[in-house]
Amino acid sequence: KAGVTQTPRYLIKTRGQQVTLSCSPISGHRSVSWYQQTPGQGLQFLFEYFSETQRNKGNFPGRFSGRQFSNSRSEMNVSTLELGDSALYLCASSLGATTGVVLYEQYFGPGTRLTVT
């Protein structure tokens, strides 16, 4: 079974631009969560989507948004990029709570390394 895939793996953007990152979950997984990882703040939860609906949200500004498609693939968008947005963005998928499997049995992708200059 293929794992979680994220594209692109590396991205360089300049301040003020916007960026869209993509995540394809494991086949059959309906929940997709996004995390930002930085050396200073560690792993921080951005949001989680389940069946095309945002179910949980972290404490990030509105510049960070996401969506999930009917095939469970997910995208996250960051508008008006700031230098502090440079980070590794991780996507994780899971079957989802409605199947009785707890949310935290997640499988992470390799991440997208975003550098803002």
Next chain:
Amino acid sequence: GESVGLHLPTLSVQEGDNSIINCAYSNSASDYFIWYKQESGKGPQFIIDIRSNMDKRQGKRVTVLLNKTVKHLSLQIAATQPGDSAVYFCAETPNRDDKIIFGKGTRLHILP
């Protein structure tokens, strides 16, 4: 507010010895606690979890201990191997469907 922290940023252990990675949490309402392992260039990987109604849970070469009185969580790795070199994160979540809050991480370094 909620927070999950780690006592030591780096832990060096002799190959073959046991490793103990500690974690403190502050949200007494958290019901599930999880340990993840992240190797260089990869996303975090689920290791083991424990629910708040348990004190101890064992897996293959790993044991998680939970002390709710002092809000402390630990991960014990038996007979540490070179492949155990990674950053280890503890994480917590209030319930099955809620967001997961990660700690800062501890780097485990294996000495030959």
